[in-house]
């Protein structure tokens with residue numbers, strides 16, 4: 001048998017069912033396609049990561065005299081053309097989650113069939129089947145807790161598959177038409193604190209299990225201590241499977257409450273995938289339909305200040321600068337920064353979500369859209385709109401000594417712990433309350449209580465407009 005394995009969002013050898021099946025049956029041509037017709041993956045941070053990850057994947061395949069064949073263009077056209085050229089009988093791949101992924105699968109199946117080639121999709125690369133409707137109904141789940149409880153009872157986590165013992169190449173396919181070099185010199189970028197690729201993912205998991213899992217439940221919200229796994233960019237590019245993580249978690253001796261909490265966070269990832277499967281439109285439209293008429297401002301200057309970490313609210317600015325410096329941001333700070341944009345500045349969640357999509361190394365369409373909608377209040381299981389984070393109190397609570405803020409806002413390093421989260425008052429406040437600008441750090445862009453009230457007024461108008 002001669003097969004193509006189409007690597008999509010799963011850049012690894014271990015627990016890769018399409019690869020294991022194809023490798024067992026005969027020679028394999030491993031293919032990756034940069035597809036500009038898929039609008040979901042802008043040429044942003046995640047793409048830079050992915051290019052490095054492809055280099056690592058190619059290196060691993062070369063152990064067996066095989067290699068990765070990389071192309072740019074329409075996946076469907078390229079895979080059909082290459083399948084004919086190398087006389088492949090089947091194309092193996094995981095199923096995709098987004099509406100675009102699924103439309104592409106249908107197109108590909110047709111094109112391949114016309115060429116006499118089969119498409120074998122081996123299921124989703126998730127822990128639980130995302131296409132599982134709510135218990136006893138045909139509609140999707142809406143609320144996380146019962147969803148997660150049900151899935152945990154209904155599905156025993158599958159054992160991860162080992163990497164194939166060999167992945168034989170097809171007999172001398174040569175350089176194929178349109179094939180590109182896997183990694184260009186200019187793409188060898190450094191990633192602060194991360195090592196893209198399957199080996200980097202495996203050692204990140206090992207480090208997390210040994211050093212940070214104990215205490216995860218109580219410390220995970222404190223960004224200055226950074227005890228979370230930081231596995232998200234590896235998961236987003238599929239360099240490690242969620243089944244592998246769960247399997248290793250079950251073997252760990254860490255306290256049960258830490259293991260359970262971590263499993264719950266992975267559960268949110270499953271829940272987001274489930275929501276996206278049933279609501280492909282959620283990438284751009286609110287899950288609560290009545291939110292389509294919510295009034296957003298077009299405050300370009302505010303949006304720019306937020307993106308550049310110049311809002312004058314240190315916890316928010318530190319997060320946004322962490323994002324621009326490293327391509328990653330701690331979850332607590334993501335929630336606070338997103339809430340500040342949507343509620344205090346009144347900018348739409350879609351604008352924020354697009355910015356994250358461009359700049360996050362771990363950009364994941366399902367997690368990103370579900371999380372933004374959760375923060376904004378328009379998700380199925382969202383934080384109620386009226387519960388508005390106070391970003392100063394959040395900073396004081398989760399970064400009590402300002403370690404995190406000092407790391408990303410060097411202009412504030414000299415301030416005391418008491419001042420670090422309120423370095424400046426607005427110039428409209430009484431002169432006696434104002435402090436001098438610490439090293440040019442801006443005054444707060446908005447008054448927190450006034451902007452909070454304005455947000456609540458917008459929300460009340462929205463509610464009043466719903467019949």
Ligand SMILES: Cc1cc2nc3c(=O)[nH]c(=O)nc-3n(C[C@H](O)[C@H](O)[C@H](O)COP(=O)(O)OP(=O)(O)OC[C@H]3O[C@@H](n4cnc5c(N)ncnc54)[C@H](O)[C@@H]3O)c2cc1C
Nearest residue numbers: 228229230231232265268269331334335363364367368371
């Ligand atoms: C506005 C906003 C946007 C976000 N955008 C993304 C995104 O594009 N990609 C992304 O992977 N996560 C996103 N998240 C979720 C979360 O912030 C990150 O998954 C987490 O910070 C990654 O760090 P970690 O790997 O150390 O997490 P850990 O705490 O170690 O969690 C382990 C894994 O569980 C999953 N996970 C954890 N929290 C969540 C969550 N709330 N929702 C879904 N999955 C979760 C992730 O895959 C994560 O890697 C977003 C959150 C917010 C509030």
